[in-house]
Amino acid sequence: MREVNNALVEAQNLVKQVSSPEGTLTILDGVSLSIVAGEAVAVVGVSGSGKSTLLGLLAGLDTPTSGTVHLNGVDITELDEDGRAQVRADSVGFVFQSFQLLTSLTALENVMLPLELAGRSVPERDAKAELARVGLGERLHHYPSQLSGGEQQRVAIARAYVAKPRILFADEPTGNLDAQTSHHIVELLFSLNDEYNTTLVLVTHNPELGERCQRSFELEGGMLRGKA
Amino acid sequence: MKIWSIALRSLRREWRGGELRIVALALTIATTAVVSVASFGDRLHQTLARQGSELLGADLVVHVQAPPKSDWIVRADELGLRHARVESFRSVVVAGEYTQLAEIKAVENGYPLRGILRIADSLESIDRPANGVPDPGEVWVDAQLLTQLHLNIGDSVDLGKQRFKITRLLTLEPDRGGVAFTMAPRLMLNLEDLPATGLVQPGSLVHYHWLVAGSEQQIQVFKDWMLARGLLDTDLRDASNAQPRFRVALDRGESFLLLATLVSVLLAGIAIARSVRHYAQRQWDNAAVMRCFGARQNEITAIYVTQLLVLALAVSLLGAALGFLGQQVFVNILSGLVAGELPLPTWRPVALGVAVGVITVIGFGLPPLLRLKDVPPLRVIRRDLGVLPVRARLVYGIAFISFAVLVIWTAKQIGLILWVLGGTVATILVLSGVSLILIRLLARSRASVHVSWRFGIAAIARHARSSTSQIVALGIGIMAILLLTMVRADLWEQWQISLPPDTPNHFLINIQPDQLSEVESFFEQQGLVSRPLTPIVRARLISINGRTVDPEDYRDGFARRQVQRAANLSWAEELQPDNKVVQGKWWSSEQFKDGLLSVELGYAEALGLKLGDELVYRIGDKELSVAVSNYRTVAWDSFRPNFFLLVPPDLLTEFPSSYITSLYLPREQNAKIREIIERFPNITDIDVDALLGQVRRVLNKVNTALQFIFVFTLGAGLVVLWAALTATRSERRKEIAVLRALGARSADLRLGLIAEFVVLGSLAGSVGAFAAAVTGWGLSKFLFELPYEANIVMWFVGVLLAVLLVVSASYLAIRADLKTPPWQSLRESD
Ligand SMILES: Nc1ncnc2c1ncn2[C@@H]1O[C@H](COP(=O)(O)OP(=O)(O)OP(=O)(O)O)[C@@H](O)[C@H]1O
Numbered sequence A: 001m002r003e004v005n006n007a008l009v010e011a012q013n014l015v016k017q018v019s020s021p022e023g024t025l026t027i028l029d030g031v032s033l034s035i036v037a038g039e040a041v042a043v044v045g046v047s048g049s050g051k052s053t054l055l056g057l058l059a060g061l062d063t064p065t066s067g068t069v070h071l072n073g074v075d076i077t078e079l080d081e082d083g084r085a086q087v088r089a090d091s092v093g094f095v096f097q098s099f100q101l102l103t104s105l106t107a108l109e110n111v112m113l114p115l116e117l118a119g120r121s122v123p124e125r126d127a128k129a130e131l132a133r134v135g136l137g138e139r140l141h142h143y144p145s146q147l148s149g150g151e152q153q154r155v156a157i158a159r160a161y162v163a164k165p166r167i168l169f170a171d172e173p174t175g176n177l178d179a180q181t182s183h184h185i186v187e188l189l190f191s192l193n194d195e196y197n198t199t200l201v202l203v204t205h206n207p208e209l210g211e212r213c214q215r216s217f218e219l220e221g222g223m224l225r226g227k228a
Numbered sequence B: 001m002k003i004w005s006i007a008l009r010s011l012r013r014e015w016r017g018g019e020l021r022i023v024a025l026a027l028t029i030a031t032t033a034v035v036s037v038a039s040f041g042d043r044l045h046q047t048l049a050r051q052g053s054e055l056l057g058a059d060l061v062v063h064v065q066a067p068p069k070s071d072w073i074v075r076a077d078e079l080g081l082r083h084a085r086v087e088s089f090r091s092v093v094v095a096g097e098y099t100q101l102a103e104i105k106a107v108e109n110g111y112p113l114r115g116i117l118r119i120a121d122s123l124e125s126i127d128r129p130a131n132g133v134p135d136p137g138e139v140w141v142d143a144q145l146l147t148q149l150h151l152n153i154g155d156s157v158d159l160g161k162q163r164f165k166i167t168r169l170l171t172l173e174p175d176r177g178g179v180a181f182t183m184a185p186r187l188m189l190n191l192e193d194l195p196a197t198g199l200v201q202p203g204s205l206v207h208y209h210w211l212v213a214g215s216e217q218q219i220q221v222f223k224d225w226m227l228a229r230g231l232l233d234t235d236l237r238d239a240s241n242a243q244p245r246f247r248v249a250l251d252r253g254e255s256f257l258l259l260a261t262l263v264s265v266l267l268a269g270i271a272i273a274r275s276v277r278h279y280a281q282r283q284w285d286n287a288a289v290m291r292c293f294g295a296r297q298n299e300i301t302a303i304y305v306t307q308l309l310v311l312a313l314a315v316s317l318l319g320a321a322l323g324f325l326g327q328q329v330f331v332n333i334l335s336g337l338v339a340g341e342l343p344l345p346t347w348r349p350v351a352l353g354v355a356v357g358v359i360t361v362i363g364f365g366l367p368p369l370l371r372l373k374d375v376p377p378l379r380v381i382r383r384d385l386g387v388l389p390v391r392a393r394l395v396y397g398i399a400f401i402s403f404a405v406l407v408i409w410t411a412k413q414i415g416l417i418l419w420v421l422g423g424t425v426a427t428i429l430v431l432s433g434v435s436l437i438l439i440r441l442l443a444r445s446r447a448s449v450h451v452s453w454r455f456g457i458a459a460i461a462r463h464a465r466s467s468t469s470q471i472v473a474l475g476i477g478i479m480a481i482l483l484l485t486m487v488r489a490d491l492w493e494q495w496q497i498s499l500p501p502d503t504p505n506h507f508l509i510n511i512q513p514d515q516l517s518e519v520e521s522f523f524e525q526q527g528l529v530s531r532p533l534t535p536i537v538r539a540r541l542i543s544i545n546g547r548t549v550d551p552e553d554y555r556d557g558f559a560r561r562q563v564q565r566a567a568n569l570s571w572a573e574e575l576q577p578d579n580k581v582v583q584g585k586w587w588s589s590e591q592f593k594d595g596l597l598s599v600e601l602g603y604a605e606a607l608g609l610k611l612g613d614e615l616v617y618r619i620g621d622k623e624l625s626v627a628v629s630n631y632r633t634v635a636w637d638s639f640r641p642n643f644f645l646l647v648p649p650d651l652l653t654e655f656p657s658s659y660i661t662s663l664y665l666p667r668e669q670n671a672k673i674r675e676i677i678e679r680f681p682n683i684t685d686i687d688v689d690a691l692l693g694q695v696r697r698v699l700n701k702v703n704t705a706l707q708f709i710f711v712f713t714l715g716a717g718l719v720v721l722w723a724a725l726t727a728t729r730s731e732r733r734k735e736i737a738v739l740r741a742l743g744a745r746s747a748d749l750r751l752g753l754i755a756e757f758v759v760l761g762s763l764a765g766s767v768g769a770f771a772a773a774v775t776g777w778g779l780s781k782f783l784f785e786l787p788y789e790a791n792i793v794m795w796f797v798g799v800l801l802a803v804l805l806v807v808s809a810s811y812l813a814i815r816a817d818l819k820t821p822p823w824q825s826l827r828e829s830d
C-alpha cells in the first residue's frame, strides 16, 4: 500500500443518492479509493453499476451526497463550483464517450479552449502543435460535424492534453468507435500518458484498454469489489 | 389511421418538449388579436353606421329632383321599411315689419327616422326630445330666426299665403350639419301644410329628400332595387358616404389597428418558425427510427403535417374563442358612443381568426417539417448524419407569401399592404445584411478585448448564421414594438394637433364687408379669438369651355346639385397647410390678378373638369372667366373653413363679397353668439360642436382600442424572444457544461454570456429602431398623410429596450444552467 499523502486522487466513503419517483436511489454506496501520480487505472463493471457517476465525482464535476474527494491534496468537496473549476483548469483533463466537442467551434478553437480559460499566452501555437501530434494538423479549421467519430475523439484527446494536466479522466473513450479506431485511440492515450507522465483514470468496457492499465477497480451495484 | 394515431400520440408526448407550447402560445396570441380586432372593427362599423344614420336622420336618403314615385313607396312598404318625405327650399318669412330669408323644411309625420329632434319652449329653457313633428298650422323655428324677426314663442309668422303659429324653438336637427356654409335660419312645418302656402310651384327650386329606414338587409335590398331602376349611387346617401370628416379619422384609426394586428401575427409567425425548426431538429432521431422500421417518406411527412395541422386548428379555435370572449372589453370601449344597445358581433371575425391561425402555422412552420422525410435511416447508427438545413430562402419565401396572403386578405387599403410588406421585406434584408457585416467586424475585434467579451463575441461570430436569424427575429420584434408605441404616440399627437381643444366649433358666415371692422372689434371686446376673416363671392357657373352648363347634363347627383346653386368662390395668396396641390401649380405673386381657378380634387372629378378648362361664372350682373390651374386635396377633418373653389387674391376685388370666420367658444359662452347675431342680424352661425365632439370621441375610442391591441403585440414580441432562447438553450447548456468541465469560472461564463447578449441586443435594437423609423416615416407620410418628425429618443429607447429585454430574459433563462453541476448537463445532452 502506498502512503495516503502520496495519492493524487483520494476518495473516502463516497455516497451518491438521487431522488426518483420511486424514492431515493443510491447509486454509489461508500466507495473509497486512492490513485497515485503517474498511474493508469481502469474502472470497470456492468452497465448501471455507477462507473460514470464515480468518475464525475472524482473529477469534481458533480458533488457527492456524502464522503470526500481529495484531488492533488485539495478537498474538492469543500470547494464551491468556481473553486473546483479552478482545480480543473489547473490540473484536470477529460475525454468523454460522446466527445463533447463544441459544435460551433473549429477543431483548433476547441483545442484552444482550455488554454484560453487558463489565461495562457499564445494558445494557438500550443493548440496547433497538439493537434499535429494526434495527426490532425491538416484539419485545424474543420468543424466537429465535418470530422469522423475517431477524428472527433482525437480532437477531444488533443483538447484534454493541451494544457498538460496532471490527471486525465476518460469515460469510455472508445465506446463509440470501431475496433481499429479504438486501437489507435488507446495507443494515443498511452503514448501521451508516457510522454507527459499524466495520471490516467479510465472507465472502460474495452479489454485491451483495461489490460494496459496497472490497476483496475470493479464496481458492482455502487460498491467496489475486491481491489486489484 | 395508423398515421393519425402516431401523430396524436407523439403530439401529446412532445407537448412537454417546449417548442410546441411556444407555437401554441404564439398562435393563441395571434388569433386572439385577430378575432378581437376584427370584431372591434365589425362593431365599430355597425356602430358608426348607426351613428351615421342618426346624422342623416335615416338609413338611406333618396335625393332626387321630385317627390318619391308611387312604386318606390309600394316597394318600401312591401319590404317593411319606414319612410318619410322632407322638402326644403328657401323663402322669405314675414313677421310684421320684419322679413327674413329662411331655409324652409317641410316634414312628414315620422321624421326623423333615426336620431332625435330636440326642441325647447323658450330661448331660456332647457331643450328636450321632440315627440313627432309640428302639428298642422304650427311651425318650429330656430333661435336665429326668432332673434332676427324679433319674435317670441307663441307669435305668428307669414309664410307664402298662410299664417302659422310658432309653438316651439328648434335646438337640434340630427340631419343638419356637414360642410355647407350657406345655411340660412330654419323654419320647420308639417308637410301637409305646404300646398296651402302656394310656395311650391313648377320650376321652383325645391330639394326633395326621401328618408328610408329599416334593417341592414332590407335597406340593401331596397338600395339595389332602386339602383336597378336607374337611380345613381350619388342620388342615394347612406351612412357610408355621409360625414367625410368621420371617415378620414376613422380610416386612419382602423388602418393602424389593422397594422398592429398584422404585426402581432408576423411576430407570432417568427416565433412559430423558430420553434418548429428547432422541434424538427429534435425529431430527426424519431424520424430516422421510424424510417428504419419501414416508414415511407410520405408517411413521415403525413405524420408531422397532421400533427402540425391538429395543433394549428385546436389552438386557433381556442384563440378565436378567447378573442370572442375578449370582445367584452371592446363593448366597454365602445359603450357610450351610441344610444341604446350595441349591434351584436358577427361570426365573420371568428372564421377569419381561425383561418389566419392555420395559415400562419402552415406558412411559417411547415418547411422544416417537410424536410424530415429526408432524414437518412442510417442516422440510427451514425448520429452525426442529419438533414441539410432548410434553405433560408425557402423558409422566408413561404412565410412571406403566406403573410402577404394574410395582409391582402385582411387589409382593404392597398397602401397599407404595400407598406407592411415592403417594410417587412426591407427590414429582413437590412437586418440580415447589417447583422452579418457587424458580426464579421466583431469577429475581427475579438482579439483586442477581455477574455469574457472575447467569448461572448466569439460565440456570436461562430454562430454567425443562427446569430443573424436571432438578430433578425429580435430586430423585427423591436421594430414592431417601437413602431407601435412611438409611432402610435406620434400619430395620436398629430391627431390632437389637427384637432386641438380650441378647434373652431362655430362658423360665422355672411359677414358684410362694411361690418368687418365692427365685427373684429366686437370679437376683441368679448375676448374671442377668431380665425382670420375669409372672403366669399357667390357665383353661378354658366359655361365650361364655351358650353352652357345644364344641370340635366350631370348624372352625378353631387355635381348636379353643385351646378344648380351658386358656388362659393374664395381667394388666397398661399395654400393653407391642410391643403395640398396634387396636379398643376399654385399661383405666384405675378399671377395674383390672373383668371385662374384652383379646384378641390373630388369636385373636379364630379364635374369632369380638366386642367386648362375655361369656366365662366356670373356674379351679380357681371361675368368672370377663369381657367382651371390646379387640383387640391383638402383635409376636411381639420375643421377650418375650406373651399372647393379658390382664385388668386386680386381677382375678385371688384365683386360683391361677404366674409366667413370660425371661432372656438366653450359651450357655456354660447350667449355670446346670440349677442353677435342680435347685433348683426344678417350673420348666420353654424354650430359644429356636436359633430366635433363626436369625432373626438371616436378617435379616443380607437386610441383606447389600439392600446389594448398593443398588449398583444408586446406579448407576441416576448414570445419571439422566448422562442429564440428556447431554440438555443440546449446547445447553450452543453456549451456551458463543457466550458465548466474545462475549468471556466462562473464569473467568466456569466460575463461572456452577458457580453454576448448585450452585443446581440444592441445589434437587434439599433437595426430595429432604424427600421421602425423608416417604416414610421413611410406610414405617416404616405398612408396617414400626417407630418412625421423623426424621433431620436426612439433610437436610444430601442437599443436600450432590446439590450435590457435580451439580457434580462436570456440571463433568467440561462441562470439555472450556470448552477447545475456540469456532469448532469452533459449526461442530459447525450
Ligand atoms: N441523475 C440521475 N438521476 C437518476 N438516476 C441516475 C442519475 N444518474 C445516474 N443514475 C442512475 O445511476 C446508475 C448508475 O449510472 P452510471 O451512469 O454511473 O452507470 P455506468 O456504470 O456508467 O453505466 P454504463 O456502463 O451503462 O455507462 C444507473 O442506474 C443510472 O440510471
Ligand SMILES: [Mg+2]
Residues within 6 Å of the ligand: A051, A052, A053, A171
Ligand atoms: Mg457510463
